[in-house]
Amino acid sequence: MPSLLFVGVDTANSFIHRAFPIWSRTLGVRAEVVGVDLPPGSAPREYRRVVERVRADPDCVGAVVTSHKVAVYAAASDLFDFLDPHAVACGEISAIRRRGAGLAGFARDPVSVGRVVDGIWPGREGDLLCLGSGGTAIALGRHLLTSTRPDGEPKLMRFVDVDPVAGVRLRQALRSDRVEAVRGEGPWDATIEAARPGSLIVNATGLGKDRPGSPVTPAVQFPDGAVVWELNYRGDLRLLAHARARRGDGRLTVHDGWSLFCHGWASALAAVFDLDDDEAVARRLAADAEHLRA
Missing domain, CATH: 3.40.50.720 (NAD(P)-binding Rossmann-like Domain)
Structure with a gap:
């Protein structure tokens, strides 16, 4: 099973572990979400290690970055072959896609x-x-x-x-x-x-x-x-x-933040899996996972 890294602070308790199996069927993608926890203010080398891990693992499709977007850009932007205009303008990376042996970084916020x-x-x-x-x-x-x-x-x-x-x-x-x-x-x-x-x-x-x-x-x-x-x-x-x-x-x-959680993941997953970033898809994902909020 391909892996999708989820970079945050406390990833084990995120709804995404329950939502993604539902959303993957809706989106037609296949991967296992693997959490990577880093405390706020981690050393730059820790962020670089995460990016290098994505680049080195052929079974990793990419990563979604939630709480460390600015830090990842500051520490590791030189490791990317492509950065979208939002990433450059905002100085942050929220989605990483493996492209062959290289990496593409996106700011979807x-x-x-x-x-x-x-x-x-x-x-x-x-x-x-x-x-x-x-x-x-x-x-x-x-x-x-x-x-x-x-x-x-x-x-x-x-x-x-x-x-x-x-x-x-x-x-x-x-x-x-x-x-x-x-x-x-x-x-x-x-x-x-x-x-x-x-x-x-x-x-x-x-x-x-x-x-x-x-x-x-x-x-x-x-x-x-x-x-x-x-x-x-x-x-x-x-x-x-x-x-x-x-x-x-x-x-x-x-x-x-529920709506932002759904829209944020929908847009980031579109970047990772090279899908159309459609607002209607985000609304569908929110509806698919609404029952999990209870």
């Missing part, structure tokens, strides 16, 4: 994140406030900057992170006077409470899934009409719980 955000924040009122400045945050910013949707773009996109290097990398990738990268220690209650009504508030920190904790306290007050998007779909998800507790008056819309 700008596509999958864009599809989800267009659905959950169609009017784009207010601003974007993204907690975290990693690969998914960069992909979100790039989509909002380059989208041609008639409902326009947010006037301000603010990204906050505890890591100053992440902010520098984000500014280099996005390069817009509407992008503001702020370094600060959480919790970020006051930053959220200062956002304009109708803003999109995103938790892209990994807190609540990859690491315990929350970027906000239970006392946080979200602005009226805000759309709160927790990028994760499993874990204690404390920010998601805080937002859900305050949506009863109808002034708050709350989304978890």
Whole structure:
């Protein structure tokens, strides 16, 4: 059985191990998902070893990278024979395909994140406030900057992170006077409470899934009409719980990361297996795996 590496932080508990056998039949592909766990902030040599493993193993079709997309690009982009334009522009790799003896790298987050955000924040009122400045945050910013949707773009996109290097990398990738990268220690209650009504508030920190904790306290007050998007779909998800507790008056819309999980994997698998990246396929995969959420 060919192998498909899944590079993350805690891969054993991912839904993908139950979803992929279903999805492989829908997509008409054949492989076994093999998890590779790396803690956040691993040494560059660890990321290179993963990429070299894909290149050296003829029975490996490629890899899907979830939590280490920027790190893989920074440490191992020189090992690839081809990088798609999104990968170069965003400085990240989320899908790896073996091409003969070489490798092709793709950044699919700008596509999958864009599809989800267009659905959950169609009017784009207010601003974007993204907690975290990693690969998914960069992909979100790039989509909002380059989208041609008639409902326009947010006037301000603010990204906050505890890591100053992440902010520098984000500014280099996005390069817009509407992008503001702020370094600060959480919790970020006051930053959220200062956002304009109708803003999109995103938790892209990994807190609540990859690491315990929350970027906000239970006392946080979200602005009226805000759309709160927790990028994760499993874990204690404390920010998601805080937002859900305050949506009863109808002034708050709350989304978890399930749709992004399905769209992200659909787009990455299309790149790995050289399939058409069709949004309708992602919706079908989400429907096929919906029963697993219970």
